[in-house]
Amino acid sequence: MNFRIVSAFITGCILTLIVPLSAQSASKERQNCVTVITSGSTSRPFWSKVIEGATQAGKELGLKIYARGTVEDSDSAGQAFVLDNTMKLFHCRGLIIAPSDVGRNQDITHLKAKGIPAIYIDRDTGGDRLASVTTDxxxxxxxxxxxxxxxxxxxxxxxxxxxxxxxxxxxxxxxxxxxxxxxxxxxxxxxxxxxxxxxxxxxxxxxxxxxxxxxxxxxxxxxxxxxxxxxxxxxxxxxxxxxxxxxxEQKIMVESLKKGKLYGYVVQLPFKMGYQGVWLIHQALQGKTVQGQLHTPIEFISRPQSNAAKATTASEPR
Known part of the structure; x- marks a missing residue:
């Protein structure tokens, strides 16, 4: 069996992988995978929830999800490197990305020219993305x-x-x-x-x-x-x-809330963000029209002794 050696920048490390070459399997992968690129480490609770949602949607739709991230939110060059290498490695037909900054717009334009659609999540910097799924x-x-x-x-x-x-x-x-x-x-x-x-x-x-x-x-x-x-x-x-x-939300914040050191915090629904992103890509790959800005709900979490433990504000798609 023939092999090729490829490298990918994954959460701060360069990993060298040996990947078997098979025209049939490579074609199948192109047909059935979606790349998810986060802005920051995939191990952070927020991004791991985004990936969980994307993975769940992928299981329901028969799509393989490949998720990669960078060490820091602000690492634009690192995200560009991760995006380029991940797309070359897995040859996925669709992309879901939380752009680190407007610099990603040019990358998305190049992918669009190759017939690869993109959905933005968490933040929307405009450009040639089909749609975005974000918090308001x-x-x-x-x-x-x-x-x-x-x-x-x-x-x-x-x-x-x-x-x-x-x-x-x-x-x-x-x-x-x-x-x-x-x-x-x-x-x-x-x-x-x-x-x-x-x-x-x-x-x-x-x-x-x-x-x-x-x-x-x-x-x-x-x-x-x-x-x-x-x-x-x-x-x-x-x-x-x-x-x-x-x-x-992170564990130290939950504990600080219980101890009265934190009055409250606003939370997003990252699982739903990743889940909806994959469904939108799936629709686009089926030839359906996908466009617009979708907003997932937000919640305010307050101290347990408060009479109103949660106050929810829901944002409808627009």
């Missing part, structure tokens, strides 16, 4: 501001910690929070970027927290910023009544 991130930021304003009696000094410029999803959340917070009477006393790594978020937020004697509220737009600020707060925040609202 602007609305999610507004929801966080509304919950904070309610808790603070519609006045108070709050800090907006941002992730990184150019990340479409968190940019929208931050903008939604800022617009709604100021509209509802809150004063943003600090507004700064923390970076995509928990360590950087911890150190940078600690420096900001040290600058203020009275902080009433804090908003963090994703899991890494939320965790970094929670860790920094142990040493740099002497107040126990700060209304900290985060985004997405």
């Amino acid at each position: 991130n602007y609305a999610a930021g507004k929801l966080a501001a509304q919950k904070m304003a309610e808790a603070l009696g519609y006045h108070g000094n709050v800090i907006l910690f941002r992730l990184k410029p150019g990340v479409a999803s968190t940019d929208a959340r931050e903008r939604g929070f800022a617009d709604e917070a100021q509209k509802l009477g809150l004063t943003i006393i600090a507004d700064t970027y923390l970076g995509t790594q928990v360590g950087n978020a911890r150190s940078r937020s600690g420096e900001i927290l040290d600058q203020f004697n009275q902080i009433d509220g804090i908003f963090t737009p994703n899991d890494t910023t939320t965790i970094g600020v929670l860790i920094a707060s142990e040493k740099h925040l002497n107040q126990s009544n700060v209304v900290h609202i985060g985004f997405d």
Whole structure:
């Protein structure tokens, strides 16, 4: 049997694989696989749920799902490398991708020219993608501001910690929070970027927290910023009544919520995001028209002792 040697960049590592060559099997793979490219490590809870949803849809539709990611959300060059190598390795007929930035649009245009359709998930940077399945991130930021304003009696000094410029999803959340917070009477006393790594978020937020004697509220737009600020707060925040609202969900956030260190957080439905993405690709491959922006629901998770443990806002496709 003949073999070929190929390399793929997978979550920060270059793996060399020996793949048997078979014209029949290669053709079958092209007919029955979809590539999922995340923006960040596939081991992160959010992205692993996206992949679970995509895999479930793949089982129902008879499609093999190949998922790959990068180490960091902001690694545009790394994502381009992963995308190129994964498409060459598996020859899939469809792509689902969470674009790290607008740089992916050019890659999607090239794939479209080859007859390979793409669906964007989590964030939508436009271009030649057929459709997108995302959270309404602007609305999610507004929801966080509304919950904070309610808790603070519609006045108070709050800090907006941002992730990184150019990340479409968190940019929208931050903008939604800022617009709604100021509209509802809150004063943003600090507004700064923390970076995509928990360590950087911890150190940078600690420096900001040290600058203020009275902080009433804090908003963090994703899991890494939320965790970094929670860790920094142990040493740099002497107040126990700060209304900290985060985004997405990880174990440390759940525990912090139970202990009263976190007021609440907004969660998305990543499983549904991946699931719907695969169904859309399947429809496109069947020759059906697929277009538009689909929004999956969001939920606000609050402290267990609250009378309203969950408040759900659902977004309909548009």
